[in-house]
């Protein structure tokens with residue numbers, strides 16, 4: 494899709510990957526809506542790029558529906574809906590099932606159900622108009638595993654499955670689905686100040702930097718290219734493709750390897 498003059502809504506657009514994507518879409522001529530729980534942050538980016546800011550809690554279906562209705566009324570049909578907002582939590586001391594139900598629910602609501610709510614409202618609208626683009630930001634954790642973050646990993650696996658279902662079901666409706674699965678990106682989510690300039694491939698953040706940390710600008714460019722070229726899977730760290738193949742070809746061996754990796758991480762931090 495040529496994004497010039499298209500209306501694009503980006504959730505979690507106030508910070509991190511979403512912020513960089515709002516800027517990249519604007520440079521290519523899209524009319525951008527920055528949607529975020531953090532309205533001040535969203536307004537700052539909207540002012541910078543000449544876009545529209547809206548306050549939105551993606552965990553709330555009624556808010557997503559209202560946001561879509563408002564944007565379509567004020568700016569016209571949404572051509573590109575980017576479900577990017579996400580949260581992550583560590584397991585805590587007692588292992589993979591030990592994070593609170595509140596944290597599990599937040600992961601499932603924000604990292605998965607928000608994608609469902611957006612698609613539920615956008616698919617019929619896009620179908621009627623002959624097509625559109627849904628971008629779902631998951632994570633390499635949705636194909637592999639984020640060690641020490643079981644709720645995050647499970648929610649991202651579910652997000653991957655949902656994006657696959659969407660793409661398969663709605664291809665004939667002209668809807669392009671794009672699934673984004675990065676490893677570490679320099680944002681607050683992994684403890685990096687999002688305003689520090691980072692060289693792509695930097696290391697130094699413990700278990701997060703296996704294949705180097707990428708800048709938000711680099712990841713945004715990968716997503717933009719996938720929107721333009723109508724590609725499904727975006728792997729800003731190309732190594733993920735190899736790991737995914739290895740996992741699929743011998744799952745038991747992969748678990749053994751990940752177990753050793755976890756032990757190494759525990760040793761490093763101990």
Ligand SMILES: NC(=O)c1ccc[n+]([C@@H]2O[C@H](COP(=O)([O-])OP(=O)(O)OC[C@H]3O[C@@H](n4cnc5c(N)ncnc54)[C@H](O)[C@@H]3O)[C@@H](O)[C@H]2O)c1
Pocket residue numbers: 504505506507508509510511528529530531549550551552577578579580581603630631632633674675676677678679680681682683687
């Ligand atoms: N940073 C990484 O290493 C990394 C790696 C893989 C995938 N991702 C994914 O990329 C996406 C963006 O993450 P990021 O790294 O830019 O994080 P970030 O914390 O920098 O930005 C997340 C944004 O989402 C917003 N947000 C959080 N909850 C929200 C809600 N309920 N409603 C609306 N907005 C909400 C926040 O205010 C923030 O602006 C997430 O889905 C994340 O899981 C990140």
